[in-house]
Amino acid sequence: MTTVKKRAEVFRYVGLDVDASSLTGHYELDGRRFQETVTFEHLGDLRAPATASLAELWYLLAGLSYYKAGAAHTVDLGATHVGEHSLALLHAALHDGLGEFSFRNQLPLNDVVITGGVAVQQLLPYLDTTKVLIPFGGGIDSVVSVTHVSADLDRELFVVSPASGPFAPLEATAQVTGLPIVRATRHLDPQILKGDPSFFNGHVPVTAMVTMLAVIASVANGRGGVVMSNEHSSSAPNLIWNDQPINHQWSKSEIAEVLLANAVAERIGNEFCVASFLRDRSELWVAQQFAQEDDYLGVFRSCNRAFAQDSTQRAATWCGECDKCLFINLILAPFLSREQLRAIFHCEPLTNPSLAASLEAMVGLGLDHKPFECVGDPDESAVALSYLCAKNEWRDETALVELSAKVSPDRDFDELLQPQGVSRVPAHWLR
Numbered sequence: 001m002t003t004v005k006k007r008a009e010v011f012r013y014v015g016l017d018v019d020a021s022s023l024t025g026h027y028e029l030d031g032r033r034f035q036e037t038v039t040f041e042h043l044g045d046l047r048a049p050a051t052a053s054l055a056e057l058w059y060l061l062a063g064l065s066y067y068k069a070g071a072a073h074t075v076d077l078g079a080t081h082v083g084e085h086s087l088a089l090l091h092a093a094l095h096d097g098l099g100e101f102s103f104r105n106q107l108p109l110n111d112v113v114i115t116g117g118v119a120v121q122q123l124l125p126y127l128d129t130t131k132v133l134i135p136f137g138g139g140i141d142s143v144v145s146v147t148h149v150s151a152d153l154d155r156e157l158f159v160v161s162p163a164s165g166p167f168a169p170l171e172a173t174a175q176v177t178g179l180p181i182v183r184a185t186r187h188l189d190p191q192i193l194k195g196d197p198s199f200f201n202g203h204v205p206v207t208a209m210v211t212m213l214a215v216i217a218s219v220a221n222g223r224g225g226v227v228m229s230n231e232h233s234s235s236a237p238n239l240i241w242n243d244q245p246i247n248h249q250w251s252k253s254e255i256a257e258v259l260l261a262n263a264v265a266e267r268i269g270n271e272f273c274v275a276s277f278l279r280d281r282s283e284l285w286v287a288q289q290f291a292q293e294d295d296y297l298g299v300f301r302s303c304n305r306a307f308a309q310d311s312t313q314r315a316a317t318w319c320g321e322c323d324k325c326l327f328i329n330l331i332l333a334p335f336l337s338r339e340q341l342r343a344i345f346h347c348e349p350l351t352n353p354s355l356a357a358s359l360e361a362m363v364g365l366g367l368d369h370k371p372f373e374c375v376g377d378p379d380e381s382a383v384a385l386s387y388l389c390a391k392n393e394w395r396d397e398t399a400l401v402e403l404s405a406k407v408s409p410d411r412d413f414d415e416l417l418q419p420q421g422v423s424r425v426p427a428h429w430l431r
Contacts, residue, residue, distance in 0.1 A: 123268055134227045143290055231276075257275065284417060291335035
């Protein structure tokens with residue numbers, strides 16, 4: 001029997017516990033209780049006033065993982081400290097960060113009312129702006145940030161793991177950097193992990209949540225900045241639905257970066273900087289830079305199946321079948337030989353017939369939107385395809401050559417290797 005899903009009436013922020021090394025958020029959805037705990041290693045006391053204040057921003061964002069189960073009409077912030085910028089961040093995270101969730105469930109959230117909350121007070125902790133924390137996911141983006149941010153900075157990595165255990169390829173790639181690591185472990189509520197037939201399901205703005213955890217860890221250790229690794233194309237929506245841009249990567253976008261930075265400044269002042277080092281760069285530029293990092297080629301992995309919450313379900317190698325495998329194969333192909341790519345992937349996603357429709361969508365053909373995945377915009381993918389098809393070793397792949405003849409990107413290869421748009425990166429982060 002199919003369970004009829006019904007929207008909840010009220011989602012409540014019940015309270016936040018801040019201990020020396022952990023945060024626990026308590027939530028309620030029409031009387032049903034949820035909680036999430038994050039534990040940290042290698043950092044100062046979270047109970048310091050500025051850090052505890054920042055923890056409330058994480059608490060607000062993390063609540064969306066539980067809000068989505070019922071998509072309540074009313075959100076009650078209770079006694080949570082909020083200001084103008086805190087509310088702006090939460091409002092955008094709920095409407096735009098849950099945009100893909102809304103689209104997939106055909107569930108507009110423009111009727112949601114946010115109530116409650118009390119005034120926030122600004123605190124000014126001591127911070128050293130020459131010390132930064134770099135959230136590290138083990139993919140080409142975070143590797144390029146690590147290898148290109150100024151070596152004059154005091155740098156540490158920030159790694160987040162699920163309660164089921166660390167991700168092996170991420171850990172292996174992090175080890176190559178030689179940098180010390182600050183760690184956090186997320187303990188999601190078991191009700192969300194197990195699921196429930198009455199719950200709505202869908203994508204949440206996880207990167208925004210992880211960014212806030214990095215900000216908390218950075219300030220707890222007196223570091224004055226968080227170096228994110230989100231490219232220019234992460235701001236591009238997948239499609240427009242009900243006059244709303246739907247962007248799978250909303251929490252990696254420039255808009256989300258500015259909203260989060262403003263909310264942080266509202267609590268601890270403007271000295272702290274959270275910005276994406278790659279904001280003005282294309283995926284193609286990142287791939288070009290990464291292809292020169294020989295030490296990382298054999299250990300990195302961006303395949304989604306390597307990062308399942310359930311450790312027993314994690315793939316031991318690149319699966320070669322998901323959109324992320326396909327995109328990384330495509331974006332690296334202009335800069336690495338076909339033999340090098342095969343040594344990395346142990347397969348060839350670009351020539352896999354079962355991925356032909358995905359590749360068409362990726363380069364802007366076929367589907368009416370790019371895949372709901374962390375991939376570049378269609379222009380970047382189309383330019384990469386055209387470039388690789390001009391290489392001798394790919395000219396015999398008829399399907400790829402025929403597809404490349406159909407694309408008409410607005411930008412060319414050389415243009416995409418130049419800066420794209422604006423960046424909020426401070427000068428002292430640059431070499």
